[in-house]
Amino acid sequence: MHETHITRRERGDGTRSIHRDERRRSLILAAYQLIAEKGFEHLRTRDIASRAGVNIATLHYYFANKEDLIPGVVDHMLHEFRTFPDSADEMGETSPLDQIHAMFQRTGDRFQAKPELFIALSELVLRSLRDATIQPALQQLDEEWHRYLQYLLTDGMRQGTFRADLDPAAMATKLIILIKGFFFHRVTSPDSIDFHQLDTDVERLLLS
Amino acid sequence: MHETHITRRERGDGTRSIHRDERRRSLILAAYQLIAEKGFEHLRTRDIASRAGVNIATLHYYFANKEDLIPGVVDHMLHEFRTFPDSADEMGETSPLDQIHAMFQRTGDRFQAKPELFIALSELVLRSLRDATIQPALQQLDEEWHRYLQYLLTDGMRQGTFRADLDPAAMATKLIILIKGFFFHRVTSPDSIDFHQLDTDVERLLLS
Amino acid sequence: MHETHITRRERGDGTRSIHRDERRRSLILAAYQLIAEKGFEHLRTRDIASRAGVNIATLHYYFANKEDLIPGVVDHMLHEFRTFPDSADEMGETSPLDQIHAMFQRTGDRFQAKPELFIALSELVLRSLRDATIQPALQQLDEEWHRYLQYLLTDGMRQGTFRADLDPAAMATKLIILIKGFFFHRVTSPDSIDFHQLDTDVERLLLS
Amino acid sequence: MHETHITRRERGDGTRSIHRDERRRSLILAAYQLIAEKGFEHLRTRDIASRAGVNIATLHYYFANKEDLIPGVVDHMLHEFRTFPDSADEMGETSPLDQIHAMFQRTGDRFQAKPELFIALSELVLRSLRDATIQPALQQLDEEWHRYLQYLLTDGMRQGTFRADLDPAAMATKLIILIKGFFFHRVTSPDSIDFHQLDTDVERLLLS
DNA sequence: TATGAATGAGTTTTCATTCAT
């Protein structure tokens, strides 16, 4: 019996030998994609299962019900957001201002690479209004982001790069607002302005 | 019940269509409220009808199907947004900067008075990603808003109040982004900052 | 409009114009029959609806779910049990002993006429072990039955027909037990003894 | 795990089939318990397997399907009923009347010790109405019981203890009916009378 | 033997929509 286990591990079947976590992951990924594509409104277990290449009953083998998929989707998205994208110029982020620019750059790159991530996130934000289980995760994501920005701002103030009268916490929030606003506005008016056009304004807000 | 029928027949057509419009309006209002409360995901024709105090069949008498309600909802929301709220200090908006401040103020007031308007709008924004019929209306709303801000900015530049190197079109967009970002961020982090804290930043961006 | 109502009442359509209660009743009746025929184990909403001649969705229009049908079924059965069957010799039940004999007779007649009633009741009895909502109704049925028998026994004792040392309450219960036992035994061994063979034993228990 | 495989191969066939029987037995026992606890209506293969501590697939390795478990359950119950419980006073059952009393006593004791046996039996009785394979077993159980009682009654008549005009076959059936009735009545009205209260009535029926 | 994984065929329930009045 233990031999067959070894055999299973050895063969790279990729269809049947996928283990529990991988199956779960593929179902979560399918759900995530469909949320971005069709919105929660049109999210169907059938579609999730078929995109993951399994029977609906299989979906229920891994997740008790549709709702049970959501925490997994949220986790997946948090992970996606925490993973830094391969930025065009990742090197040389020396000064805090550069690092803030770099963060804007990365966010733009991420949107370029994975726009569905931003759409799914927006869906989750709205859903969090009614589903209390989502809010904590989104809040935590915001907090991590906020902490990082606040750190950069404080650092920049210490170095004398940024205005001395800056409120790092408030400014961090404002930068987040700016970025969120950009992407949310983009949905309705995709051609209005380019993300990089915010750079000079950011500098104006930060520098003395 | 049969009396109203007789009465109605005796009345002219104008009255009948007014009644028709009222019914449609009340159904649209119910739909609008339920979209804000439960999201498109959980919008049900039965709920709409029962909130409007009519039978589901009646709903379908006035609207061929669920989708047909949406344009009405969008119209209602556009109207709501175009209607100025009773601002705390509506008088004395003299300078363009004051007027921009006043616009921010009004937006804050409107959110205070009708938060559901912002939630429903967010729902529509996301839905516009899949429903092409919504996008034009939202775009138009943005454009009106943009036009007004651009006008104020141009005016303020002419008066020398604002920086001479301002790009009115781009800055109008940025202000819109800032406001949208604020309210979208508010969903996840309702306690982060106060709307008025944006005022000084706005001035920093506009003034030289 | 009121005319059409009159029309509806006038025409004996029998299919569409059945009113709420009648529809509910027909669904309950179908459920009752199917419980007797197939047991709770194989009770299916589809079957109930189709036997009642309606769509499954119609079933759910009248009953929120399958469980919601059960109280109605119980009520129906209580009503059936409370309704006296057209007994062969209903007249001349003078003495309490005669009346007890008549009661046995009626029960036998009822079984002859509606054996499914006894089967469905047995199903309910077993179900009441797990479903607390059923127990009260069955208990009440037992109590009514018990009260009637106890009255007859007390009456017969007063008249001197029955043994003076009889405990009317206990004996009433024992008679019920005898009847229940007969019918429950009948399921497994339908040919063992005839119901009337209990008569002499009953007399032996009651008379001095 | 692979060790047991090796060991098992080394052992003789007799041991292997003992293991097989144990597994079957534990699955049957689990099924039996669950029938008593939840009724046939809610009997699930998964529950049976998990209570027996095995995988569902293992259940199907030993039993082709759910129905195949039932004969085993019936056998188990017959065995349980045939096994005399450790009665409080098992000694000194001399006279037939005493033996009949003792039988009542044993039945009461058995219910005290294993009420689930009576519930499961009731479930089987109802099921036997639709499942022809069950009926023979239950009938046989009744017959054994009946034979034993009839023997005691005949014996008692020969000894002159019981009434001379007794029909042993009919009276045996009536005693069975009384006992069945008692336990079936008990489901709905658990507090009505005590089992021992039937003793005097039994004597009245048997003695002259 | 044993099992984790998978699934076909149901089963209940939901919901937008239609129909007769």
Added chain:
DNA sequence: GATGAATGAAAACTCATTCAT
């Protein structure tokens, strides 16, 4: 115009059974 009743189509979920290992 309005509605109670009804329904087709689909949705979520269940469950006995099978399969590969």
